[in-house]
Amino acid sequence: MFKTYSFPKFPYVPSPEQKSGEVRRHRLVIIGAGPIGLAAALDAAAHGLPCVVLDDNDTVSVGSRAVCYAKRTLEVFDRLHVGARMVEKGVSWQHGKVFFKDRRSYEFDLLPEDGNKMPAMINLQQYYLEEYMVDALKDHPDVDLRWKHKVTAIAQHSDHAVLTVETPDGAFTMEADWVIACDGANSSIRAMVGAQFTGQFFQDRFLIADVIMKAAYPTERWFWFDPPFHPNQSVLLHRQPDDVWRIDFQLGWDADADEEKKPEKIIPRVRAMLGDDRPFELEWASVYQFACRRIDNFRYGRVLFAGDAAHQVSPFGARGANTGVQDTDNLIWKLKLVLDGDAPPALIASYHEERAFAADDNLLNSSRATDFITPKSAASRMFRDAVLQLAEDQDASFARALVNSGRLSTPTPYLASSLNTPDADMFAGAMKPGTNCADAPVTVDGRADWFLNQIGGRFTLLSFGPAPVESVSFGRVTAKVLQVGRDIVDATNLLAARYDAAPGTIYLIRPDQYVAARWRAFNETKIVQALARALSA
Amino acid sequence: MDLKLTLNIADPDDFYRELIDSQRHMDSAQAAMMNCKLVLILANHVGDRAVIREALKRAGGAA
Ligand SMILES: Cc1cc2nc3c(=O)[nH]c(=O)nc-3n(C[C@H](O)[C@H](O)[C@H](O)COP(=O)(O)OP(=O)(O)OC[C@H]3O[C@@H](n4cnc5c(N)ncnc54)[C@H](O)[C@@H]3O)c2cc1C
Numbered sequence: 001m002f003k004t005y006s007f008p009k010f011p012y013v014p015s016p017e018q019k020s021g022e023v024r025r026h027r028l029v030i031i032g033a034g035p036i037g038l039a040a041a042l043d044a045a046a047h048g049l050p051c052v053v054l055d056d057n058d059t060v061s062v063g064s065r066a067v068c069y070a071k072r073t074l075e076v077f078d079r080l081h082v083g084a085r086m087v088e089k090g091v092s093w094q095h096g097k098v099f100f101k102d103r104r105s106y107e108f109d110l111l112p113e114d115g116n117k118m119p120a121m122i123n124l125q126q127y128y129l130e131e132y133m134v135d136a137l138k139d140h141p142d143v144d145l146r147w148k149h150k151v152t153a154i155a156q157h158s159d160h161a162v163l164t165v166e167t168p169d170g171a172f173t174m175e176a177d178w179v180i181a182c183d184g185a186n187s188s189i190r191a192m193v194g195a196q197f198t199g200q201f202f203q204d205r206f207l208i209a210d211v212i213m214k215a216a217y218p219t220e221r222w223f224w225f226d227p228p229f230h231p232n233q234s235v236l237l238h239r240q241p242d243d244v245w246r247i248d249f250q251l252g253w254d255a256d257a258d259e260e261k262k263p264e265k266i267i268p269r270v271r272a273m274l275g276d277d278r279p280f281e282l283e284w285a286s287v288y289q290f291a292c293r294r295i296d297n298f299r300y301g302r303v304l305f306a307g308d309a310a311h312q313v314s315p316f317g318a319r320g321a322n323t324g325v326q327d328t329d330n331l332i333w334k335l336k337l338v339l340d341g342d343a344p345p346a347l348i349a350s351y352h353e354e355r356a357f358a359a360d361d362n363l364l365n366s367s368r369a370t371d372f373i374t375p376k377s378a379a380s381r382m383f384r385d386a387v388l389q390l391a392e393d394q395d396a397s398f399a400r401a402l403v404n405s406g407r408l409s410t411p412t413p414y415l416a417s418s419l420n421t422p423d424a425d426m427f428a429g430a431m432k433p434g435t436n437c438a439d440a441p442v443t444v445d446g447r448a449d450w451f452l453n454q455i456g457g458r459f460t461l462l463s464f465g466p467a468p469v470e471s472v473s474f475g476r477v478t479a480k481v482l483q484v485g486r487d488i489v490d491a492t493n494l495l496a497a498r499y500d501a502a503p504g505t506i507y508l509i510r511p512d513q514y515v516a517a518r519w520r521a522f523n524e525t526k527i528v529q530a531l532a533r534a535l536s537a
Numbered sequence: 538m539d540l541k542l543t544l545n546i547a548d549p550d551d552f553y554r555e556l557i558d559s560q561r562h563m564d565s566a567q568a569a570m571m572n573c574k575l576v577l578i579l580a581n582h583v584g585d586r587a588v589i590r591e592a593l594k595r596a597g598g599a600a
Contacts, residue, residue, distance in 0.1 A: 386577055
């Protein structure tokens with residue numbers, strides 16, 4: 001049905017536990033094999049935490065969904081060893097242009113900084129992203145990926161949950177110590193546990209079309225307000241692999257979704273945009289109404305929510321899948337430590353604390369962008385147009401700062417997290433406790449490598465210069481020393497610059513590559529305290 | 538800095554005439570658009586968010 005992609009069909013395999021009728025207890029069950037469930041499974045596998053993934057379907061995401069993945073998400077995927085394939089297939093970009101009517105209003109550059117392994121953004125169809133993750137999981141001994149398994153009921157107990165699962169062979173029951181619900185924006189698990197999912201629906205509709213054509217547009221994000229080819233509305237253009245172009249047409253609230261989806265309606269819109277008669281073909285089109293909503297609590301008993309099941313954002317800013325991947329990045333190491341008895345259950349509570357905070361930040365950004373693109377009243381529309389008109393004046397940079405066609409996804413630092421140890425020593429720069437670690441080029445065993453590839457999955461003590469010990473432990477959790485100058489060489493000095501490091505500087509880094517604490521000098525007692533704090537102990 | 542509500546403009550009658558005159562040639566829609574731009578330009582010039590918030594309130598805006 002697609003011209004540029006053939007959808008894999010994953011086989012339904014009846015499980016031994018369903019056949020035998022024996023009720024088995026699993027440590028971790030993940031519901032949903034969308035990008036977030038798959039990322040959770042990869043992360044669990046990386047931590048040696050066995051899991052079962054249940055998905056009610058048997059293929060990858062169909063249709064026009066996520067396109068843009070941001071640097072931090074790609075860094076997480078790289079830690080999970082699927083990032084390289086995504087970047088290789090994807091279209092990397094960092095520049096964007098915003099147009100108002102027939103004029104260019106301003107341009108931006110997302111990553112004016114060199115010395116990062118991952119690009120600022122890639123564009124890649126969501127089906128490729130999912131396919132690559134399924135490939136990486138397929139033969140993993142710790143991951144049991146089950147297609148055509150639909151969860152239809154859930155019962156909570158104090159130390160586990162019981163799931164009713166429907167397959168082509170009927171229903172059966174399974175138990176799980178912990179469940180991660182990644183069953184998307186229309187999550188039925190949410191309703192099963194009685195969670196609230198509230199927020200805002202935007203009174204607007206968007207036609208999202210994927211078009212195959214040979215075009216010479218640069219690999220940039222182009223956004224038009226009120227262009228001559230689509231008056232009074234906005235249009236967004238993105239390049240994807242395989243000569244597929246994503247075009248979003250704002251339609252307004254009165255548009256008839258069924259009517260607008262018809263090729264005879266779409267083709268003239270695309271034709272008007274192209275402004276010439278070059279050939280193109282329609283790959284897929286959908287009409288969406290967008291919403292910004294959040295679950296009231298990321299945890300209900302033994303069920304943890306991640307991805308769209310926990311928060312839904314409008315796509316301006318590409319924050320949906322990007323922030324969802326950061327949910328599981330935050331969650332899995334905590335779950336592993338708690339399941340192993342190495343951290344108290346309180347550590348799980350920090351998942352809601354940190355990720356609800358991040359979700360609110362994403363929701364705020366997405367709502368603001370959508371309010372700018374879809375003004376709610378004639379008066380706000382006039383302010384919006386005033387901003388756009390002012391932004392055209394070269395000396396009115398303040399107005400360009402107000403133009404909001406979507407603030408693209410960046411990770412939200414957990415600056416107030418209870419897991420952080422606040423700075424007692426003087427530091428400058430961005431690497432405050434609660435911030436995701438910056439990358440930098442380093443040399444390992446004489447070979448060029450990247451800093452982020454040296455950390456993650458466990459606690460690390462990054463030591464600029466010699467440390468008096470090789471590791472520091474709290475209970476059974478150990479933070480190993482990674483010594484700059486010995487284990488890694490900072491030939492360009494970028495690492496030291498980004499971490500505002502002097503000889504003796506020590507960073508305690510979490511398994512998800514976030515800064516937990518930092519000091520100007522090694523002090524074992526303080527490090528043990530900070531490690532305990534990062535474990536909610 | 539607090540929002541100034543005492544007279545801060547030299548020759549107020551002349552200022553007022555200048556303001557009105559600047560929109561002499563406009564219909565209401567054009568004038569409304571100009572007012573929007575003026576608000577944005579002046580707000581950016583003031584810069585201080587507390588002062589702007591105070592002004593929004595004084596003008597009858599919702600808190
Ligand atoms: C037009 C559009 C553009 C977008 N662009 C971007 C972008 O550029 N960047 C970005 O980051 N995000 C973007 N997004 C958002 C992105 O698509 C979502 O955030 C992402 O798909 C969420 O992943 P998920 O795994 O949480 O949920 P989903 O992808 O919805 O996956 C949920 C899975 O759970 C399964 N499931 C559901 N119920 C059950 C059940 N009861 N039992 C078993 N399985 C079940 C479903 O079959 C599905 O496979 C866009 C979305 C849209 C609509």
